[in-house]
Amino acid sequence: MDALARYIEQRNLQPGDRLPPERELTAALKVGRSSIREAVSQLSALGIVEARIGSGTYLLRKISADTVYMPLSVSADGxxxxxxxxxxxxxxxxxxxxxxxxxxxxxxxxxxxxxxxxxxxxxxxxxxxxxxxxxxxxxxxxxxxxxxxxxxxxxxxxxxxxxxxxxxxxxxxxxxxxxxxxxxxxxxxxxxxxxxxxxxxxxxxxxxxxxxxxxxx
Amino acid sequence: MDALARYIEQRNLQPGDRLPPERELTAALKVGRSSIREAVSQLSALGIVEARIGSGTYLLRKISADTVYMPLSVSADGxxxxxxxxxxxxxxxxxxxxxxxxxxxxxxxxxxxxxxxxxxxxxxxxxxxxxxxxxxxxxxxxxxxxxxxxxxxxxxxxxxxxxxxxxxxxxxxxxxxxxxxxxxxxxxxxxxxxxxxxxxxxxxxxxxxxxxxxxxx
DNA sequence: CGACTCAAATTGGTCTGACCTATTACCAAT
DNA sequence: ATTGGTAATAGGTCAGACCAATTTGAGTCG
Incomplete structure (x- = not known):
C-alpha cells in the first residue's frame, strides 16, 4: 500500500484522476496483481480511492508523503x-x-x-x-x-x-x-x-x- | 468485507481473539481465498484486525452490526x-x-x-x-x-x-x-x-x- | 525433570493464469 | 446525427502453487 501511495504521490495525481489499470501497475511496481489488488483494496477502505468496475480506479482524495491515516469505528446499540x-x-x-x-x-x-x-x-x-x-x-x-x-x-x-x-x-x-x-x-x-x-x-x-x-x- | 464483519459479529469474537485461518474462512463464507484476503486486508486497513504472519489474524476492536466506520486521512505540511x-x-x-x-x-x-x-x-x-x-x-x-x-x-x-x-x-x-x-x-x-x-x-x-x-x- | 534443538506443520504473503461481468469505445447501419 | 451491436477494457473472483515467518512438538542433552 505504501508503494502504491508513493506512486500516486510521485505522479502528482489529483482527486478525480484515474489510476493506471491494475495489470499495468503490476509492471510499474514490479509486484503481482494480487498485491496490487490488496493495496487498492486498502486504499479504498480508507476512502482514498474508488474502484469502478469496468471503468477504472479513481483517486478521491489527495495524499502526500506525510498523510496520516486514522480509521475510526464506532458502535452503539439502539x-x-x-x-x-x-x-x-x-x-x-x-x-x-x-x-x-x-x-x-x-x-x-x-x-x-x-x-x-x-x-x-x-x-x-x-x-x-x-x-x-x-x-x-x-x-x-x-x-x-x-x-x-x-x-x-x-x-x-x-x-x-x-x-x-x-x-x-x-x-x-x-x-x-x-x-x-x-x-x-x-x-x-x-x-x-x-x-x-x-x-x-x-x-x-x-x-x-x-x-x-x-x-x- | 461486510460478510466477514458479519461473521465476526455472529461468532461474538472479542478483541484479542484469533480468526480462523484464511483457508478455513473460504469454506465458511463460500468465497475464494483472494476475496477473503481482500476483506481481511480492508479490515486491517481500518484497524479492526491485525494479521500476523505465521501466527494468524487477530481481532483488535469490537465490531457489531451497527458499527460505523469513519476512515480519515489528514495530509498537511508535515x-x-x-x-x-x-x-x-x-x-x-x-x-x-x-x-x-x-x-x-x-x-x-x-x-x-x-x-x-x-x-x-x-x-x-x-x-x-x-x-x-x-x-x-x-x-x-x-x-x-x-x-x-x-x-x-x-x-x-x-x-x-x-x-x-x-x-x-x-x-x-x-x-x-x-x-x-x-x-x-x-x-x-x-x-x-x-x-x-x-x-x-x-x-x-x-x-x-x-x-x-x-x-x- | 527441565531446558534446549531442530524439523515439520501451520499460517499469512505473493505470484500466475484463467475466467466472469460491468463499462466503455468504436463502428456500421439506419 | 442517432441508434444498435460488437469488441476491447477494466475491475472482481477463483484456483493452485510456492515463499517466509511463526508455532508446535518430538527428541535430545544436561
Missing amino acids: LAEALLMTLEVRRGIEIEASIAAARRRTEADIVRMRDALEEMERTHHREGGSGKADFAFHMSIYDAAHNPLFRQLLEQMRDILDRFWERPFDRNDFAARSFPYHRTLFDAICAGDTAAAAEETRKILDVVEEDIRNMRP | LAEALLMTLEVRRGIEIEASIAAARRRTEADIVRMRDALEEMERTHHREGGSGKADFAFHMSIYDAAHNPLFRQLLEQMRDILDRFWERPFDRNDFAARSFPYHRTLFDAICAGDTAAAAEETRKILDVVEEDIRNMRP
Whole structure:
C-alpha cells in the first residue's frame, strides 16, 4: 500500500484522476496483481480511492508523503441512542470548528459564509431548498476553520445522521426554530468572538437534539 | 468485507481473539481465498484486525452490526501540522466529554476517577508509571460521560497520537506542567460545574499542543 | 525433570493464469 | 446525427502453487 501511495504521490495525481489499470501497475511496481489488488483494496477502505468496475480506479482524495491515516469505528446499540450519542460527539467537534473559524476566518471566508447565509434566508420558508442552503452554510464555516479535518469529519457525521434521522413532520418548523441562531453565529465568527460562536453553535445543535428526542414512536 | 464483519459479529469474537485461518474462512463464507484476503486486508486497513504472519489474524476492536466506520486521512505540511489538526478535533470531543461527565457522573464514577487521580499524584514524578496513570484517569472521565462513543473515539485518537508523537525529551516536565489541571478538572466534574470542566480540559490540551509545536526536528 | 534443538506443520504473503461481468469505445447501419 | 451491436477494457473472483515467518512438538542433552 505504501508503494502504491508513493506512486500516486510521485505522479502528482489529483482527486478525480484515474489510476493506471491494475495489470499495468503490476509492471510499474514490479509486484503481482494480487498485491496490487490488496493495496487498492486498502486504499479504498480508507476512502482514498474508488474502484469502478469496468471503468477504472479513481483517486478521491489527495495524499502526500506525510498523510496520516486514522480509521475510526464506532458502535452503539439502539438507533435513537446511537443518534444522540453521535450528536453529542458532533456537538463537541462543531463547537470547536466554530471557535477555530472565529479565530482564522479570512475575508474570502466571510464572503462565502454570507452568500450561503443569505441564500438560506431567502429559501428557509420553501420546501426543498432550505436543506441544501443550510448544508452549504455550515460547510462554509467548516472551511473557514482552515482545518480540513473538520469538514471531513462533520460531513461524514451529517451523512450518517441524515441516513437514519426521520425528518420531523414539520420541517419548516424545525428550520424556523434553528434559523435565528444562524445569523448570530455568522456575526460572532465575523467579529472573532469565539465564546459567542461556541454558544450559538450549541444552540443550533440543541434544536437538533430536541427533534431527535421527539422522534420516538 | 461486510460478510466477514458479519461473521465476526455472529461468532461474538472479542478483541484479542484469533480468526480462523484464511483457508478455513473460504469454506465458511463460500468465497475464494483472494476475496477473503481482500476483506481481511480492508479490515486491517481500518484497524479492526491485525494479521500476523505465521501466527494468524487477530481481532483488535469490537465490531457489531451497527458499527460505523469513519476512515480519515489528514495530509498537511508535515507531520506536526497533521497532529495539530487532529488535536484540535480531539480537543472539541474531549471538552464535550468532560461536560457530559460533569452532568452525568455517578458516585461510582467519582470513586474511579479519584482512585486514578491519586494513583497519578503518587507516580507523576516517576519514570514509566506516570503515563499509565494519566491514561487511566482520562479513561475514567470518558466513562463517566456515559456515552461509549467518547471512549471509543478518544482511545483511538490517543493511540494515533502516540504512534506519531515523539515524546518530549523531558516527559516529567510535560507531566508537571499539565499536572495541576487534573485535580481542578476532577473537582469541577464532581461539583457538576460544566463550564469549569470545559475550561480545565482545554488547559490540559493546550499543554499537549505546546509540546507538539516544540517537537519539530 | 527441565531446558534446549531442530524439523515439520501451520499460517499469512505473493505470484500466475484463467475466467466472469460491468463499462466503455468504436463502428456500421439506419 | 442517432441508434444498435460488437469488441476491447477494466475491475472482481477463483484456483493452485510456492515463499517466509511463526508455532508446535518430538527428541535430545544436561
